[in-house]
Amino acid sequence: MTETGAQLFARLEARRSLKDIEPRLFPEDGGPDNGEVVELHGLEGTGKTELLYHLLCRCVLPVAFGGLEVGVVFVDTDYSLDLLRLVSILDNRLTAGLSTSSSTDNSEEAGLRSCLSRLLVVQCSSSSQLLLTLHFLETSFSSRPSLSLLLIDSISAFYWLDRCEGGESVAKQEEKLSKCSELLGRLMRDYRITVVATSHAIRRNYRGPTPCPASCLAPAPAPSSSECDRPFLCRPWQRLVTHRLLCSRAEAGNNMATAVGSSKDQRRRQVFTVHCTSSSSSSSSSSSSSSSSSAKTKTYRSSSFYVTDGGVVFI
Numbered sequence: 001m002t003e004t005g006a007q008l009f010a011r012l013e014a015r016r017s018l019k020d021i022e023p024r025l026f027p028e029d030g031g032p033d034n035g036e037v038v039e040l041h042g043l044e045g046t047g048k049t050e051l052l053y054h055l056l057c058r059c060v061l062p063v064a065f066g067g068l069e070v071g072v073v074f075v076d077t078d079y080s081l082d083l084l085r086l087v088s089i090l091d092n093r094l095t096a097g098l099s100t101s102s103s104t105d106n107s108e109e110a111g112l113r114s115c116l117s118r119l120l121v122v123q124c125s126s127s128s129q130l131l132l133t134l135h136f137l138e139t140s141f142s143s144r145p146s147l148s149l150l151l152i153d154s155i156s157a158f159y160w161l162d163r164c165e166g167g168e169s170v171a172k173q174e175e176k177l178s179k180c181s182e183l184l185g186r187l188m189r190d191y192r193i194t195v196v197a198t199s200h201a202i203r204r205n206y207r208g209p210t211p212c213p214a215s216c217l218a219p220a221p222a223p224s225s226s227e228c229d230r231p232f233l234c235r236p237w238q239r240l241v242t243h244r245l246l247c248s249r250a251e252a253g254n255n256m257a258t259a260v261g262s263s264k265d266q267r268r269r270q271v272f273t274v275h276c277t278s279s280s281s282s283s284s285s286s287s288s289s290s291s292s293s294s295a296k297t298k299t300y301r302s303s304s305f306y307v308t309d310g311g312v313v314f315i
Helices: 005-012 048-060 083-098 105-117 127-143 159-165 170-191 213-217 225-229 235-240
Strands: 037-042 071-076 119-123 147-153 194-200 241-249 256-258 268-285 292-308 311-314
Touching (some): 037 048, 048 071, 048 083, 048 194, 071 127, 170 235, 235 241
Antiparallel strands (some): 292 311
16 A cells, blocks of 8 residues: 555654653553553443543643643544533633633633644444544544544443344454454554543453343443453454553542542542553564564553542542
């Protein structure tokens, strides 16, 4: 496949690295670099969405307000993007930044519009639509070098649907997501974008695939913590992930924090924990052989946060 002039320009144009997107989440050697994938994994109600909004706001906010001032594409597969919540977080952070200056309400509104202009939202309702959307987005990545981050909420949204449509064949069940993963890999290589995706913890039926849609979609008992942590999506996706963040509620006894603020705002808040595992490849070659081997080096980081009206606050 020949490379177009726009693709060459986008590939050679320096895209903003997101290694400093949130130092409190990732190990000391930094967060995701260009062409890397972050997976936020956990049960429902473990803070994944709020963490995703936090990273989104960090990217679209101006540098003067502690942001990175880069473009973001948000692929909403759950149809759950809460724009009012997102605007509320942005508004709180802009207000906090403007509190020390003599700026007017007009400048705050202009700042909010500027932040939202860096956000492109698309929605999908199936794996086939997700695949077509990623093909469509290639044009945006090639023509807009400012787009540095691709958010997918969530990459596991169509797991049960694909499983039912695939019948008894595991290859058929994973075919669409595998194609999406392969396309994502090419987009990251060609355009040096960073990908952050959420995935929901799912209890899998390890006794074998069930072709009946009714049994596929039936609710299952809550999975154990070991099942929550286990990767379950297709191998091509798992190979892409370089930073895996396991999100959970803090255990009883250490699960509440007191909010910092006036006496009126003092209240106990739910604390969430995030355990990050970052993988990096290191190649080593033998002097007696021309072949080289690649080994994965893993680093770890744990952090905690609670959620306020103004977004995530790390402890």
